[in-house]
Amino acid sequence: MDLEAVCKRSLVHAKPQGLILQYGTAGFRTDAQHLDHIMFRMGLLAVLRSKQTGSTIGVMVTASHNPEEDNGVKLVDPLGEMLAPSWEEHATCLASAEEQDLPRVLAAIVEKEAVDLLQTAFVVLGRDTRVTAFRPSSEKLSQSVIDGVTVLGGQFHDYGLLTTPQLHYMVYCRNSGGRYGLATVEGYCQKLSKAFIELTKQVSCSGDGTRSVKVDCANGIGALKLKEMAPYFSQGLSVQIFNDGTGGRLNHLCGADFVKSQQKPPRGMEMEPGERCCSFDGDADRIVYYYCDAAGHFHLIDGDKIATLISSFLKELLLEIGESLNIGVVQTAYANGSSTRYLEEVVKVPVYCTKTGVKHLHHKAQEFDIGVYFEANGHGTALFSEAVEVKIKRLAQELEGEKGKAARTLANIIDLFNQAAGDAISDMLVIEAILALKGLTVQQWDALYVDLPNRQLKVKVVDRRVISTTDAERQAVTPPGLQEAISDLMKKYKLARAFVRPSGTEDIVRIYAEANSQESADSLACEVSLAVF
Numbered sequence: 001m002d003l004e005a006v007c008k009r010s011l012v013h014a015k016p017q018g019l020i021l022q023y024g025t026a027g028f029r030t031d032a033q034h035l036d037h038i039m040f041r042m043g044l045l046a047v048l049r050s051k052q053t054g055s056t057i058g059v060m061v062t063a064s065h066n067p068e069e070d071n072g073v074k075l076v077d078p079l080g081e082m083l084a085p086s087w088e089e090h091a092t093c094l095a096s097a098e099e100q101d102l103p104r105v106l107a108a109i110v111e112k113e114a115v116d117l118l119q120t121a122f123v124v125l126g127r128d129t130r131v132t133a134f135r136p137s138s139e140k141l142s143q144s145v146i147d148g149v150t151v152l153g154g155q156f157h158d159y160g161l162l163t164t165p166q167l168h169y170m171v172y173c174r175n176s177g178g179r180y181g182l183a184t185v186e187g188y189c190q191k192l193s194k195a196f197i198e199l200t201k202q203v204s205c206s207g208d209g210t211r212s213v214k215v216d217c218a219n220g221i222g223a224l225k226l227k228e229m230a231p232y233f234s235q236g237l238s239v240q241i242f243n244d245g246t247g248g249r250l251n252h253l254c255g256a257d258f259v260k261s262q263q264k265p266p267r268g269m270e271m272e273p274g275e276r277c278c279s280f281d282g283d284a285d286r287i288v289y290y291y292c293d294a295a296g297h298f299h300l301i302d303g304d305k306i307a308t309l310i311s312s313f314l315k316e317l318l319l320e321i322g323e324s325l326n327i328g329v330v331q332t333a334y335a336n337g338s339s340t341r342y343l344e345e346v347v348k349v350p351v352y353c354t355k356t357g358v359k360h361l362h363h364k365a366q367e368f369d370i371g372v373y374f375e376a377n378g379h380g381t382a383l384f385s386e387a388v389e390v391k392i393k394r395l396a397q398e399l400e401g402e403k404g405k406a407a408r409t410l411a412n413i414i415d416l417f418n419q420a421a422g423d424a425i426s427d428m429l430v431i432e433a434i435l436a437l438k439g440l441t442v443q444q445w446d447a448l449y450v451d452l453p454n455r456q457l458k459v460k461v462v463d464r465r466v467i468s469t470t471d472a473e474r475q476a477v478t479p480p481g482l483q484e485a486i487s488d489l490m491k492k493y494k495l496a497r498a499f500v501r502p503s504g505t506e507d508i509v510r511i512y513a514e515a516n517s518q519e520s521a522d523s524l525a526c527e528v529s530l531a532v533f
């Protein structure tokens with residue numbers, strides 16, 4: 001490791017003195033002006049992680065649903081997963097080191113993680129479409145990552161524009177020795193589209209014709225990648241793209257985060273009653289569906305209802321095949337109480353709750369033969385153990401009749417999921433396939449259960465770290481007395497549930513409350529927010 005060269009090069013990407021940023025729930029994310037040194041250093045860190053694991057590591061430049069002037073970066077581990085927690089700490093240390101401390105911090109990571117410096121390193125990069133007039137864009141920031149990679153002698157492949165889940169997919173493919181798929185955009189499009197067309201072929205046989213869906217792409221990378229992919233699956237589904245980036249600003253009044261938090265349609269979407277519409281977020285790793293009814297009322301179908309549709313379908317298929325596999329659904333505290341009850345009592349699947357943040361859900365979902373995880377905000381996927389995948393694919397060839405048909409459906413569903421990360425394009429195709437196969441309208445899907453009225457609030461406090469939680473963020477541990485206060489408030493309302501947690505992405509505290517009426521949910525949230533001060 002040529003530390004002298006690193007230090008010299010680092011001066012080109014000098015860290016503003018005193019600036020401390022943390023590797024948060026989804027990497028570093030802040031105003032793009034403050035990120036150049038972070039990018040360079042994440043290039044360095046990716047090389048060390050690659051040398052340590054002997055695998056390809058990914059670096060994604062994106063700030064997802066944040067405003068356009070922000071940017072961010074996250075590292076992707078060998079199996080396409082989020083970076084391991086101990087390395088998140090290294091990322092924070094490296095990002096916070098003043099120039100003169102850089103050699104010491106790098107050497108400490110090498111020693112602590114027993115990095116073999118003689119190993120070769122390979123890093124792949126992807127980036128979203130952020131281009132801003134006065135701030136460094138994703139393209140420029142990617143160059144800084146590359147600078148960090150090369151100064152440590154790492155090799156790289158820059159995929160350029162990719163959705164976040166596409167980059168996760170590429171990393172997984174490259175490290176699975178081709179088992180998972182071809183590590184190219186073409187390979188991704190082909191794998192998913194082939195599975196989707198196989199699935200929907202059965203539907204056209206029953207005379208349903210081509211389906212269509214309206215997609216709000218948040219003026220982001222999703223628009224580009226969906227346009228690129230649409231021709232591959234056009235015989236099964238036609239997509240009408242809105243907010244494709246040609247007229248509006250990224251994530252501005254549109255996208256999955258806006259639709260979910262505002263509970264209203266995105267700007268620019270033309271909705272006819274009963275039409276299926278969906279929104280991606282800025283880097284296309286989240287999706288929510290919605291429609292408006294004949295009276296013009298807006299209905300949101302969030303990650304919880306997506307998880308319900310998917311897990312009931314998988315359960316039905318297993319029943320038809322006659323296989324009893326261990327299936328589990330993973331949610332966070334934000335999951336609507338009605339969804340949890342429906343999953344447990346009607347679908348009859350065990351439901352688990354983890355802390356917010358994809359890595360926690362993903363990790364838990366890996367414990368099952370089939371693990372379905374979704375955050376209410378629309379990030380999620382399904383994971384199938386390798387043994388299950390092999391078995392189902394064998395059964396798909398061996399079994400005949402209805403059992404064989406169900407096994408082949410499941411085999412294609414497995415291929416249609418992006419098992420490396422929640423993926424708006426892949427999830428959309430899974431949902432469209434399931435709705436088509438089951439002959440469900442969007443209203444019928446929505447009617448599976450009725451969400452409990454709920455309210456989310458955020459409050460600014462002097463130091464959000466005074467609030468700590470346990471039981472997957474459902475109980476406050478500190479400050480003393482807070483949990484007792486919340487529990488007392490909940491007793492005043494029917495079907496009430498409330499919790500507070502410090503945000504992992506913003507300097508605020510979030511409050512969630514649900515109850516049997518909107519008025520109750522609203523006042524419970526309000527009362528809890530007062531208890532936080």
Ligand code: 16G
Pocket residue numbers: 025026064356357358359375377379502503504505506510
């Ligand atoms: C990040 C997480 C998302 C989580 C959100 C919570 C990933 C890829 N993204 O966007 O899963 O829901 O943070 O934000 O992990 P909060 O901590 O501010 O509530």
Ligand code: ZN
Pocket residue numbers: 064065164281282283284285286
């Ligand atoms: Zn995102």
